Amino acid sequence: MTIRERDDVDESEVAKRELTLEGTKLFPRAFTEMPEIVRGDGAYVYDSNGNEYFDAIAGNQCSNIGHGVSEIAEAAREQISRLEYTSSVLFVNDRSQEFAEKMARFLPDGFEHTWMVSGGSEANESAIKMAREYHRETGNPEKHVVVGRQLSYHGNTLGTLQSAGMPARREPFVPMLKGWPTAPAAYPYRCRYCGDEDECAERGAECAKRLEERIRDVGPEYVSAFIAEPIVGAANAAAVPGDDYFRIVREICDEYDVLWIADEVMSGMGRTGESFAVEHWDVAPDIITSAKGMGAGYTPIGGTMPREHVAKVFAEKEDGFSHGHTYSFNPTSSAIASAVLDYMAEHDVVENARRVGEYTRDRFEEFYEYEFVGDVRGKGLMLGVEFVGDRETKEPLEGGGPEFRQQLLEIALSNRVTVYPGGGSVDGTRGDHVLVTPPLTITETQADEMMNRLHATFEEVDSRLR
Numbered sequence: 371m372t373i374r375e376r377d378d379v380d381e382s383e384v385a386k387r388e389l390t391l392e393g394t395k396l397f398p399r400a401f402t403e404m405p406e407i408v409r410g411d412g413a414y415v416y417d418s419n420g421n422e423y424f425d426a427i428a429g430n431q432c433s434n435i436g437h438g439v440s441e442i443a444e445a446a447r448e449q450i451s452r453l454e455y456t457s458s459v460l461f462v463n464d465r466s467q468e469f470a471e472k473m474a475r476f477l478p479d480g481f482e483h484t485w486m487v488s489g490g491s492e493a494n495e496s497a498i499k500m501a502r503e504y505h506r507e508t509g510n511p512e513k514h515v516v517v518g519r520q521l522s523y524h525g526n527t528l529g530t531l532q533s534a535g536m537p538a539r540r541e542p543f544v545p546m547l548k549g550w551p552t553a554p555a556a557y558p559y560r561c562r563y564c565g566d567e568d569e570c571a572e573r574g575a576e577c578a579k580r581l582e583e584r585i586r587d588v589g590p591e592y593v594s595a596f597i598a599e600p601i602v603g604a605a606n607a608a609a610v611p612g613d614d615y616f617r618i619v620r621e622i623c624d625e626y627d628v629l630w631i632a633d634e635v636m637s638g639m640g641r642t643g644e645s646f647a648v649e650h651w652d653v654a655p656d657i658i659t660s661a662k663g664m665g666a667g668y669t670p671i672g673g674t675m676p677r678e679h680v681a682k683v684f685a686e687k688e689d690g691f692s693h694g695h696t697y698s699f700n701p702t703s704s705a706i707a708s709a710v711l712d713y714m715a716e717h718d719v720v721e722n723a724r725r726v727g728e729y730t731r732d733r734f735e736e737f738y739e740y741e742f743v744g745d746v747r748g749k750g751l752m753l754g755v756e757f758v759g760d761r762e763t764k765e766p767l768e769g770g771g772p773e774f775r776q777q778l779l780e781i782a783l784s785n786r787v788t789v790y791p792g793g794g795s796v797d798g799t800r801g802d803h804v805l806v807t808p809p810l811t812i813t814e815t816q817a818d819e820m821m822n823r824l825h826a827t828f829e830e831v832d833s834r835l836r
């Protein structure tokens with residue numbers, strides 16, 4: 371296979387759909403105009419004008435095994451023909467049990483059980499309720515506060531928005547939120563605690579220690595959990611903590627009887643080159659949550675996976691966990707997610723993410739040739755680029771912000787590649803970055819092709835900034 375050059379890309383217009391009140395019966399995310407996608411195949415998606423895009427964000431960081439995998443379609447067809455749904459209040463079904471068995475083998479040691487929901491927000495909402503109920507059952511009925519971190523995102527429900535979250539997504543709802551405390555981000559590029567960037571990237575001890583202050587501010591008797599993404603997603607473009615960070619977090623959580631929830635909605639299911647990102651540091655959280663890659667875009671599914679000491683409390687409780695949804699444990703999603711795990715094992719997908727991830731991460735260093743690139747970071751195939759106006763002072767891009775990010779997106783689409791721009795890492799508002807998370811099944815040759823299209827995008831941004 372040859373690397374497709376920019377010249378080979380179809381020059382026809384990006385197919386767009388008017389999403390005005392009159393133009394659609396959808397209530398879309400925004401009443402605006404959007405590119406329209408009609409088909410996917412492997413690492414590519416196609417719009418209704420026939421343009422091919424390299425899906426460098428794997429849908430929304432979920433299409434981990436690529437688009438259009440026929441084995442998954444077959445598993446879905448087979449399950450829907452046999453049993454599409456059954457109540458999880460009255461019955462247990464064979465498929466959800468089978469999926470949980472496979473998850474137990476995929477999870478780090480000490481994690482055996484999977485609570486199933488329909489997505490990432492529900493997985494985290496379940497985790498914070500699970501932590502609360504765990505403490506209530508173990509003689510600490512006052513514990514209910516969840517400490518989050520700055521520059522994090524755990525979902526769009528009111529419960530998950532209480533613990534930080536992206537400012538733009540929180541802001542309209544602030545009066546409805548409790549405003550739980552946040553510890554500093556583990557953010558080597560701009561850490562204010564560790565002394566310098568290298569120290570934070572290598573150890574990350576001082577920013578980790580700040581968690582203790584937050585717990586003491588609230589009063590440990592009220593704090594039930596600490597929630598953090600091991601490698602941050604949309605809120606801070608693949609920021610990776612130093613090697614001591616989570617070891618110190620673990621010690622602090624143990625000291626104050628606080629459950630550590632590792633939000634692996636994005637970083638889990640092989641994305642970073644390990645099954646779960648916490649495995650990079652050999653430390654065990656109390657609860658892991660995941661979603662996205664679990665259904666790999668083929669079905670909405672998420673999971674909340676407690677370690678055994680947490681699961682045991684609910685096993686001993688007559689009426690179990692006081693939570694649940696209609697679509698929890700449903701056989702169709704379970705069968706699909708189970709087929710995704712089989713596919714991942716057969717094709718050694720996690721190892722591919724590690725190997726092609728290392729290769730791509732090395733190539734990301736090339737982006738320093740653009741003056742507006744301040745930092746490149748990430749692990750496996752969860753990679754990020756932060757933009758700056760001045761590389762020395764790390765001042766954010768002048769003229770950055772939502773409009774710049776929209777332009778970046780449009781330039782990327784015109785270069786036939788999807789990207790995930792975000793911002794606010796400097797002070798909640800200023801600062802721009804982009805997240806790159808292709809399917810975990812891509813080859814090095816495809817990574818090169820993605821790089822060509824990203825280079826073409828950055829070159830165009832660079833010339834427009836001058």
Ligand SMILES: Cc1ncc(COP(=O)(O)O)c(C=O)c1O
Pocket residue numbers: 489490491492494523524525526599603604633634635636637661662
């Ligand atoms: C780290 C993290 N947690 C939670 C969520 C919320 O997941 P969902 O959109 O499936 O509700 C996301 C979504 O982007 C995420 O990246």
